[in-house]
Amino acid sequence: MKRHKVDDSENELYTRFRYQPITGLGYEPGVNRRDPSTIIKANKKYYIWYTRNECTQSSWLDADIWYATSDDGIDWHEQGAAVVRGAPGSWDEYSVFTTEILVAEGKYYLCYQAKKNNDPLNVVGMAWAESPDGPWQKLDDPILTPTPDGKLINPTEHGDSNWGAATEIGSWDSGALHDPGIIKFNGKYYLYYKGHAIGEKMFTDSKWGVAIADKPEGPYIRHPANPVSNSGHETWVFPWKTGMAAIVDWAGPEKGTIQYSEDGVNFDIVTTLEDIPPAGGAYVADKFLDNKDGQGFSWGLAHYGGSDWTFLVGFTCDLTREGDKDLGWHNFPHYSTIRDVLKDPEKFGLKRNNLFKGC
Template identity: 40%
Template sequence: MKNYILSFVIFFTIQSFNAQNSKVIDFEFKDISGIGKEEGVMRRDPSDVIKIDNLYYVWYSKGKIATGYDATIWYATSKDGYDWEEQGIALDKGKEGTWEGASVFTPNILIAKKKYYLFYTGVSKPYKKGTKGYRPDSKIGVAVAKSPNGPWKRCKDNPVIFNGKNKEDFDSHLIDDACLITRDGKYYLYYKGRQLGKSPKFTQMGVAIADKPQGPYVKYENNPVIKGNHEVVVYPLGKGVGAMIGKVGPENIVRSLQYSEDGFNFSKTHSVITPPHAAGLYRPEAFTDSGKGELFEWGVQIGKGKKGTLPFIQRVNRVDVE
């Protein structure tokens, strides 16, 4: 018993030391043109940013209400990451009554085998403005194109990830927010899940892995890999995987950057003063499998204005504090 107590004390002493000595970063938030604030228009859930030739691309949910539960997926391009030009719709809702018939949202992008794979979340239950107690039945699908400008064709095996089958599974209620990297010749799809009967504050993060970009994706047997986080933000960092944790989750991991050598077991490396809201990052090594990924410099997020302002897209820049 004494040895157990001693080990317990040593463990938490080390954890406390690491927390006190981790590096600190912050972010500056900048308004952008083209996909920023617009009366009566909602833009949210930006994808990670990619660069093709001389243009940056970003995809996002667009609609007329604040939530993503009545949206379609649009995209925009930019030469500098500040001045954006909206190009149009990328993916519409699925057929009425299907798993994606009510909304498609939270897009993200994967480049693989000279093609582009647009991952997205779909729900079948219609959402009405002002609805209380709405319970989304989300799943994750993918569409493919030969160009980032489309046209996008839904993969025949959609959805590629379903809710957990057992009530005790961390993702038995919903899954959402795909974020992808290429690693060891495989495709790692990180996502968030919530258990039946749990509130959003108990959202956790899992991963599924595939040999092919369109799947099938197999969930990691020891999910969840991060015991919190309402927003999925991962990036290649050296030979491992970095993750940014927002404001939702256990106190010991919120507002932090985490690192994992194997992509499954994460520990804190940085404290974050003001984390972005549902960020999409520019990650130039995300799909190269090069082992040379560096800490991100910038990205985009969901911006929030005064009360009554619909969500919009903002630029975020990393600031090193110490």
């Protein structure tokens, strides 16, 4: 009880998420869209960037980065490619994906994962533009690469994404750098990223690190306290009051939490959450102001990956410092539900249209 500071219903960083369809980026056979970026507003429109491919083997590899715009955050219009794969033999020849936007110093920056053919390691690349509509200019080299240790059994035989086949386990971020996102904080640029070690399991052992630079383009120096989180599948940080809040979703012993840090490095659990948006990208109006007065957010997009083609959905929440929270029990029937029953009710002798008759 000494650790019990406040009930979740009274916790300022507690919320429940509500989902709804959007147009223009929804389910479309033949097209995968996933991993949406933070949403920004420019030219009186909302902008979002995301991974897109038309591949039946993977929804995130063999991909390019596209963007879309919207007047209201619900009806989206796909505009085309923003950053595409590099020339044969380049470090980004196979895929550019899982991107995040940064607005700084009068320019727009996209940081993203990149892969070369038959190489299990991922690097972080960057492109910049004078306008959110581009054209985008890639930096010649990655801004962050894996820690160079650990030994794969045979890199050419495990070339797409399997860095678990190893004769020697490497550092926590030796295998791949995923989900990069840059935010200005305390006058510097904090690049958060997810890391995997060579020789460890593919998804369940992910951790977060941070690298810091004086300029958006780098050079980025890893913080000595890394990893700064022992959990989380996608990195998701936003300004909150004078510090930084982090939504730590699936994977790891502290999954399903919101954590807070005054310095952007040392995070403490504040509350737990349910049904967190997968790879959520929120509209955070003050994300790039670095004004020590973070207000939070109330809506965004996420991806749904449980179907044959991945697509984007909208969500709303109550992660703002002002206003009432919608925590009505009847709107969120989590307790006493079993997800296996929700997924396949017929297996348990229950008709799908009877699932929520008691709610």
